[in-house]
Amino acid sequence: MRAENERLREENARLHQLAVEYAAQTSVRPVVDLYGGVEASVIGFPPENDSRSITIDKGANAGIARDDGVVAPGGAVGRIASVGPLSSTVLLLTDYTSRIPAVVRRGRWWGIARGNLTSVRVEYVPEDAPMRVGDVIVTGEGRSFHAGVPIGTVVSIERGDATLYQTAVVKPAVDLGALDRVVVVKR
Amino acid sequence: MSSSRGKPHVAPFVGPPWYAAAAWLALALLAQSTVVHAVAIRGVVPSLVLVVVVWYAIRVDAFRAAVFGLAAGLCEDVLSSATGGAWTIATTATAVLAGSLSRGFFADSIPLVTTIVAIATLVRALIFWSVMALEGYPRGLAAMHFHEALLQALLNVATMFVAMIAVRRLDLRT
Numbered sequence: 001m002r003a004e005n006e007r008l009r010e011e012n013a014r015l016h017q018l019a020v021e022y023a024a025q026t027s028v029r030p031v032v033d034l035y036g037g038v039e040a041s042v043i044g045f046p047p048e049n050d051s052r053s054i055t056i057d058k059g060a061n062a063g064i065a066r067d068d069g070v071v072a073p074g075g076a077v078g079r080i081a082s083v084g085p086l087s088s089t090v091l092l093l094t095d096y097t098s099r100i101p102a103v104v105r106r107g108r109w110w111g112i113a114r115g116n117l118t119s120v121r122v123e124y125v126p127e128d129a130p131m132r133v134g135d136v137i138v139t140g141e142g143r144s145f146h147a148g149v150p151i152g153t154v155v156s157i158e159r160g161d162a163t164l165y166q167t168a169v170v171k172p173a174v175d176l177g178a179l180d181r182v183v184v185v186k187r
Numbered sequence: 188m189s190s191s192r193g194k195p196h197v198a199p200f201v202g203p204p205w206y207a208a209a210a211w212l213a214l215a216l217l218a219q220s221t222v223v224h225a226v227a228i229r230g231v232v233p234s235l236v237l238v239v240v241v242w243y244a245i246r247v248d249a250f251r252a253a254v255f256g257l258a259a260g261l262c263e264d265v266l267s268s269a270t271g272g273a274w275t276i277a278t279t280a281t282a283v284l285a286g287s288l289s290r291g292f293f294a295d296s297i298p299l300v301t302t303i304v305a306i307a308t309l310v311r312a313l314i315f316w317s318v319m320a321l322e323g324y325p326r327g328l329a330a331m332h333f334h335e336a337l338l339q340a341l342l343n344v345a346t347m348f349v350a351m352i353a354v355r356r357l358d359l360r361t
Contacts, residue, residue, distance in 0.1 A: 046267045047219040049232050050315070053268045081268060089268045096325060117331060118230055177227060 035071060035149075037185035038062050043087065052095035052115060054179060059084045067143050069185045075150030075173035076100075076139055077182055088184075092176050093120050093151065101140035102151055104131055104168075110140060113151055113170070120152055122168040129166070131157055137170050145185070202247035208239070212259055215239045220266050231335050233342035236263060237311060238350065240278060241304050244285040256282025270315075271322045277314035281307045297351050304347045305340045312336035 040062075044055035058064055060083050070077040070090045078098060081091040091098050095115040102113035102122045109129035111122040122137055135154045139145040152170040159166045215235035223232050240259050244252035260278030264270050285307045316324075316332050 044220045044266070045224040047216060047236060047263050048234055048267070048274070049224065049227060049230055050270060050274075050319075051268050052230070091268070096328060117328070117335075177224075177230075 035146075035183060035185040037071075037183045038064060039181060039183055040064075040088075041181055042179045052092040052098075052117065052176070053078075053081065054090050054092065056088050056090055056182060056184070057086070058184065059086045059088050061085050063186075064088050064184050065186075069139075069144035069149070070182050071145075071149055071185055072174045072179060072182050074175075075152070076145060077174055077176065077179065079144040080184065090182070093172055094118065094176055100144060100151075101142040102137050103140045103147065104129065104154075105136045105138045105148075107131070111137075111168070113137065113139075116169075119155075120170040120172055122151075122154075122170055124165045125168060127159070127164050127166055131166065131168055133157065135168070137168065202251065203243060205251075208243045208255060209258075211239045211242075212236065212255070212262070216259075216262050216266065219263075228338065228342070229335075231338045231342065233346045234308065234339060235346065237278070237281070237308060238304065238343055238347050240282050241285045241300070241307050241347070242350075244282040245288075245300065245303065247286070249283055249286050252282045252286035253279055256280070270319070273315050273318040273322065276318050277311045280314055281311040284310060295351070297348060300351065301344045301347050304343050308340035308343050309336050312339070 038058050040056035040058040042054050043057045046053055056070075064080060064083055066080055066083055068080045070079060076093060078090045078092040078095070079100070080088050082089045093100070093113065093115055094117055096117060098113075098115035100113050102111050103109065104111070104122075104125065107129060109125050109131065111125040113120050113122050115121075120137075125131060131154065133154050133156060137151040137154065139147060139149040139151060141147045150173040152172040154168045155171045156169045157166055158169070215238070219232070219235050223235060226232065236259050240256050243255050247255075256279040257275060259282075260275035263274035263278065264272055267274065285303055288303050288306070312332065312335070316329075320326055
């Protein structure tokens with residue numbers, strides 16, 4: 001009875017592991033269907049997290065090139081910063097050196113999404129654009145992405161007295177600290 | 188007897204064997220680039236690499252500390268995406284500093300070692316971001332980097348504290 005119980009417990013653990021792996025694999029399938037591209041797994045992080053980047057297990061041998069866009073089920077993740085034969089480095093949206101064209105979906109107001117380590121700031125949005133907290137920010141046509149890939153949601157807006165622009169602080173649509181599988185899309 | 192006349196007596200630095208230190212460094216680097224990311228607090232991770240470097244540097248002479256810091260920094264630069272040697276410079280300098288600070292102290296004193304770890308973390312961050320700025324990294328985040336360095340110092344102190352307590356417990360059992 002005890003041996004049987006032990007065997008069932010082991011089998012349950014194995015099935016649970018398989019279910020988790022299946023969920024991880026299938027969660028990016030709709031993204032692949034939507035955007036096309038190459039599925040990849042996250043295999044590493046910068047040791048000290050000095051740059052907000054990840055390493056994925058696909059490289060030039062899989063057709064990946066520098067500046068290709070990277071997406072996950074929730075939206076945009078970043079762009080390919082460097083490529084090796086078997087792996088690539090993805091610069092996340094939150095990295096301070098990351099810049100991608102962005103659009104406020106509700107009104108098509110343009111801006112530049114810049115990483116701010118813990119969040120994304122959409123800068124150079126015209127001062128007269130009636131942007132609101134809760135607006136969704138998507139990618140504009142650019143070097144890495146087609147238009148319309150979600151970047152995140154506006155959580156606060158900074159407006160200066162003597163400036164022609166306003167800045168939105170955006171919470172990324174994807175939890176960039178818990179990435180497991182991503183899709184690299186060709187522009 | 189005559190050969191040592193006129194020379195001050197200096198106790199040799201024995202320290203841990205290099206292969207043990209190398210093994211700990213390899214483990215720290217592996218953990219640092221894979222699982223440690225899961226315990227990040229506000230994007231800040233404890234630096235197991237720095238903890239190992241300080242642990243080794245305070246037990247050996249300055250030359251060996253510098254060589255170990257150099258090796259650790261080189262590995263971090265290889266694993267990072269675009270640091271351009273900044274970790275090599277910062278970690279080597281920090282290893283030499285940690286080794287110098289610890290002269291005359293006991294390497295198993297928890298208050299002293301954790302203080303050295305905290306100072307080493309802040310100094311290394313200062314050197315690293317200074318080198319990055321010289322290499323062209325965009326400026327304007329000094330306050331944020333300082334806050335991150337403070338948080339990392341706290342995490343590193345906690346890591347070193349736990350490690351030293353664990354070592355003492357193991358010693359008591361044996």
